[in-house]
Amino acid sequence: MHYQSIVVLTGAGISAESGIRTFRASDGLWEDHRVEDVATPEGFAANPALVQNFYNQRRQQLLSEAIKPNAAHLALAEFEARFSGDFLLVTQNIDNLHERGGSQHLLHMHGELLKSRCIATGQIYEQTTDIQVNSHCACCQQPGYLRPHVVWFNEMPLYLDKIYQALSRCDLFIAIGTSGNVYPAAGFFQEAKSHGATTVELNLDPSQSSTRFDIQRQGLATEVVPAFLNEIK
Ligand code: NAD
């Protein structure tokens, strides 16, 4: 089958073999932290130090030498470089492993760990150091105005217009390493399907909606992603 337009959605599972914990696994991030405390605007208002520390630790981990793109990130970038049709990679991940792997058309719908944002102006900054509760933003010079540039629960994901446009015209949609628990991303396969796309899930465990995908492969991302992309190239 020759596809003309492909949208790929990735989740925490694609970065698991690079050493970044997923959210919902038995050893996942949400086992140690209450989502409401560290990943909501209300949690940030109640205890900014706790939230900043949670993301500071994750940022430091991402910047450590041990964390690198894996074979699944690399396979997606190589596939994109060779593919002659439209290709869009949408990630829920806030790490930078897709871009380090060489992906070009990439949207971070849940934000980026290596960026911060002023809560007053919305100005976005590169952020490789810890954010302290009294860190100043360069735009307002106000302490406490910098937050991680990540999308929390109860906030609107980024780039949704572009994403739905791409979903409406794609003929292949591939979900990789996502449990399908978090909307709107969890509904993307249905949107693509309603416009006639073939839908594929590549995941370690069956997701919430596994049986409703046209094609489903279970396994490690570093194995199933290169294998599937090789089949359709
Ligand atoms: P999730 O934790 O909800 O789901 C991870 C999925 O990957 C699960 O279905 C799991 O079964 C699967 N998985 C785990 N290990 C796997 C493996 N070795 N091989 C194949 N599949 C495996 O993650 P999600 O759906 O991506 O959650 C999305 C949210 O989690 C995003 O908003 C993101 O910001 C946040 N998050 C991001 C990162 C990251 O940036 N790397 C990491 C954890 C969570």
Ligand code: APR
């Ligand atoms: N290869 C492939 N899939 C994997 C791997 C792997 N090596 N490891 C884990 N997975 C799969 C798991 O089976 C699981 O289905 O990745 C999925 C991860 O699911 P979640 O931890 O729920 O992560 P995700 O779906 O990305 O979470 C969505 O929830 O917490 C919020 O905003 C956060 O973006 C995140 C969103």
